[in-house]
Amino acid sequence: MLKDGHGIWGKLWRFFTSLKLTISLLIILAITSISGTLILQRGDPHQYIEAYGEAGYKLIKMLGLYDVYHSWWFLMLISILVVNIVVCSIDRFPRAWRYIKAPLRYPPLGLLKEMRPQETLKTKYPLKEVTEKVKEVLHSKGYRVEMLMEEGVGRVFGQRGVINRMGVYVTHLSVLTILIGGLIGGIWGFTGGMTIVEGESSRNVSIFGTHKVITLPFDVRCDAFRVSYYPGTNTPKEYRSTITILEHGRPVLTKDIRVNHPLTYRGIKFYQASYGTISNLEGTLTLKVIPRSGEGFVVHVGAGKVSPLKDGYTLKLVAFYPDLVVGEGNQPMNRSDQLRNPAALLEVEKGGRPLYRSWVFAYFPEVHSVEGVPFRFRYISFKGLQYTGLQVSKDPGVWIVWLGCTLMVVGLAFSFFLSHRRVWVYIEDKGKRRHVLVAGNTNRSHGAFLLHFEELIKSLKRALAPGKP
Amino acid sequence: MHGAVLSHTLDTRLVGIAILVYLLATILYFVYVPFRHRAVGITASLVALVGWGLVTASMIARAVISHRLGWGHAPFTNLYESMVFFAWAIVLIYLVIEWRYKNRTIGAFVMPFAFIALAYTTIGPGIRTQIEPLIPALQSNWLVAHVITCFLGYAAFAVSCGVSLMYLLKAWASERGRDIGFLPDLRVLDEINYKSVVVGFPLLTLGIITGAAWANYAWGSYWSWDPKETWSLITWLIYAAFLHARFARGWRGKKTAVLSIIGFAAVLFTYLGVNLLIVGLHSYA
Numbered sequence: 001m002l003k004d005g006h007g008i009w010g011k012l013w014r015f016f017t018s019l020k021l022t023i024s025l026l027i028i029l030a031i032t033s034i035s036g037t038l039i040l041q042r043g044d045p046h047q048y049i050e051a052y053g054e055a056g057y058k059l060i061k062m063l064g065l066y067d068v069y070h071s072w073w074f075l076m077l078i079s080i081l082v083v084n085i086v087v088c089s090i091d092r093f094p095r096a097w098r099y100i101k102a103p104l105r106y107p108p109l110g111l112l113k114e115m116r117p118q119e120t121l122k123t124k125y126p127l128k129e130v131t132e133k134v135k136e137v138l139h140s141k142g143y144r145v146e147m148l149m150e151e152g153v154g155r156v157f158g159q160r161g162v163i164n165r166m167g168v169y170v171t172h173l174s175v176l177t178i179l180i181g182g183l184i185g186g187i188w189g190f191t192g193g194m195t196i197v198e199g200e201s202s203r204n205v206s207i208f209g210t211h212k213v214i215t216l217p218f219d220v221r222c223d224a225f226r227v228s229y230y231p232g233t234n235t236p237k238e239y240r241s242t243i244t245i246l247e248h249g250r251p252v253l254t255k256d257i258r259v260n261h262p263l264t265y266r267g268i269k270f271y272q273a274s275y276g277t278i279s280n281l282e283g284t285l286t287l288k289v290i291p292r293s294g295e296g297f298v299v300h301v302g303a304g305k306v307s308p309l310k311d312g313y314t315l316k317l318v319a320f321y322p323d324l325v326v327g328e329g330n331q332p333m334n335r336s337d338q339l340r341n342p343a344a345l346l347e348v349e350k351g352g353r354p355l356y357r358s359w360v361f362a363y364f365p366e367v368h369s370v371e372g373v374p375f376r377f378r379y380i381s382f383k384g385l386q387y388t389g390l391q392v393s394k395d396p397g398v399w400i401v402w403l404g405c406t407l408m409v410v411g412l413a414f415s416f417f418l419s420h421r422r423v424w425v426y427i428e429d430k431g432k433r434r435h436v437l438v439a440g441n442t443n444r445s446h447g448a449f450l451l452h453f454e455e456l457i458k459s460l461k462r463a464l465a466p467g468k469p
Numbered sequence: 470m471h472g473a474v475l476s477h478t479l480d481t482r483l484v485g486i487a488i489l490v491y492l493l494a495t496i497l498y499f500v501y502v503p504f505r506h507r508a509v510g511i512t513a514s515l516v517a518l519v520g521w522g523l524v525t526a527s528m529i530a531r532a533v534i535s536h537r538l539g540w541g542h543a544p545f546t547n548l549y550e551s552m553v554f555f556a557w558a559i560v561l562i563y564l565v566i567e568w569r570y571k572n573r574t575i576g577a578f579v580m581p582f583a584f585i586a587l588a589y590t591t592i593g594p595g596i597r598t599q600i601e602p603l604i605p606a607l608q609s610n611w612l613v614a615h616v617i618t619c620f621l622g623y624a625a626f627a628v629s630c631g632v633s634l635m636y637l638l639k640a641w642a643s644e645r646g647r648d649i650g651f652l653p654d655l656r657v658l659d660e661i662n663y664k665s666v667v668v669g670f671p672l673l674t675l676g677i678i679t680g681a682a683w684a685n686y687a688w689g690s691y692w693s694w695d696p697k698e699t700w701s702l703i704t705w706l707i708y709a710a711f712l713h714a715r716f717a718r719g720w721r722g723k724k725t726a727v728l729s730i731i732g733f734a735a736v737l738f739t740y741l742g743v744n745l746l747i748v749g750l751h752s753y754a
Contacts, residue, residue, distance in 0.1 A: 019717040235601065260686050391688065
């Protein structure tokens with residue numbers, strides 16, 4: 001056989017069936033995986049040069065440390081592990097399968113007498129009846145039982161948890177299944193993002209980590225995007241986009257997507273990922289106006305537009321910042337497209353001539369609230385055009401991964417929570433009495449099995465006690 | 470706002486008491502180990518049980534309070550809540566082992582972990598005890614399954630680490646011709662180490678799987694090599710190596726004890742180290 005060969009194939013076979021190799025690979029994978037959590041992954045070259053210098057970047061590039069988990073050596077380690085698993089399984093599976101296909105039902109008496117734990121009982125019941133009773137007791141303890149009557153001898157064999165022998169193979173198969181699922185997803189799947197302004201549609205997905213753009217075979221329209229908050233807090237409760245799918249311009253499906261509730265269409269999944277407000281183009285600012293004299297009132301003003309105030313004064317919205325920060329050279333700028341620190345620059349005009357400018361801050365109402373001007377302003381709200389950011393992914397391997405995960409849980413349960421327990425009973429005619437030799441064996445949890453065996457002997461004694469019908 | 474009102478709710482007060490009770494149990498186990506006074510041992514177990522009951526009550530109270538606030542979520546959603554659950558799970562698994570193996574000395578090596586975990590909720594950096602509403606990403610049933618399986622697994626690994634430390638201590642002494650009589654037999658320690666890993670490993674596996682399922686629903690990708698994910702895989706690989714070494718190569722005793730301790734160090738790094746030192750998807754918990 002291959003494994004006994006002295007040539008190169010025999011050596012290779014023994015190398016790959018070695019469990020030393022398995023343990024070494026697991027440890028090496030664990031250690032090398034650390035690198036990818038310490039070094040920035042899939043960053044831009046200048047980021048590495050900044051952090052590690054030119055020489056450091058060269059080394060990182062050479063060793064593929066900028067993308068450890070897809071580097072040639074990491075994939076090679078996984079490939080060796082795969083070969084290791086496959087070869088080990090081929091090597092060991094036939095022996096395990098024999099427990100299921102051809103169990104050792106009726107071993108020779110000499111072998112039985114060497115087994116531990118072991119117990120001999122004596123009874124006066126006739127041979128056939130004893131054998132039946134033993135069979136019944138084992139059956140009631142969850143054993144699958146077989147019996148054999150010979151001349152002057154009755155034999156019973158019971159086993160349970162034989163599937164435990166398969167646990168390790170199911171678990172190893174599950175690892176391979178998950179890796180295959182991952183590979184399929186990596187080859188035929190993609191993950192990217194698309195941003196769609198409310199009311200508009202798009203079919204372009206920018207693939208993450210590349211400059212590639214995929215064109216979907218249908219259009220995705222964002223009908224509306226909303227954020228809702230927990231009452232009395234700034235904590236967002238829900239991000240919700242109403243999405244319509246259009247085939248050849250005709251709407252075919254409309255659905256709301258939220259975080260944790262994606263939309264699947266033609267195998268492609270759309271996830272709520274981000275959002276923002278487009279402030280410069282459109283949107284309406286609502287303000288409370290406090291005139292120097294008289295009642296306050298509410299005014300709406302569009303970006304770059306002019307709205308009447310009163311007494312011939314007009315208000316112009318010069319600029320709106322959803323998330324204002326002060327940048328270089330004291331220039332106002334946006335930190336993000338979200339309404340985190342809304343601010344507006346207003347201009348009050350009369351007869352088309354600008355009179356004065358004033359800032360309004362949503363969260364700092366007293367700042368720039370100068371006295372002595374005809375009108376002061378308070379921020380109420382800004383209703384801008386919003387865009388939704390969707391993560392788009394297609395993964396034809398994902399169901400294989402879930403199948404693998406299920407197999408893994410099943411395999412681990414077989415391996416760790418079951419044990420293959422076998423009981424052999426040899427009943428012999430000894431004149432007036434029958435001698436009942438009971439021997440047991442388990443492949444794991446010996447302590448628990450010893451207790452179980454004691455219980456079993458007690459039950460047998462009860463069943464074989466005289467005077468019972 | 471809410472935070473100020475809620476910072477001293479019933480549940481955190483219960484945890485405050487439980488910290489002291491866990492400390493008392495730890496001390497009692499320490500006293501029990503060298504003197505083997507039966508009454509002290511029973512008291513230690515009872516005190517540990519009372520502490521565990523207090524933590525249970527605290528988690529129930531927290532769930533009820535969050536429900537009354539209209540946020541209604543299971544108490545497994547941030548660092549504070551996971552740490553309380555961790556301290557709960559360690560004592561649960563320990564008490565089961567104490568009952569199964571009829572041995573209280575292990576308590577002296579496991580109870581400190583539970584005490585430190587619970588005390589950490591009041592002194593750890595960046596721990597917020599307020600009950601907070603859930604951001605959209607955390608509104609998932611997978612989250613509950615993920616946290617419960619992970620932390621029960623971590624607790625089992627804490628027990629295996631505790632008995633491994635005992636093993637090394639006893640083995641170290643016996644190599645120098647001294648026997649630490651009050652520690653359990655080396656064989657028993659080795660067995661409990663193995664049994665704890667056998668319980669912990671499937672739980673960690675389930676924890677990783679439920680985490681992947683959640684990530685798939687929330688972010689559209691079941692695995693993205695985020696540092697926390699990677700470190701959970703590293704932990705999984707170490708314990709996988711442990712099981713292969715033990716099952717197939719017959720490693721026993723010192724070698725597996727050392728693997729257990731390294732494994733638990735990886736658990737702690739996955740849980741805390743990644744958050745403190747590396748930024749990633751799990752930045753909220």
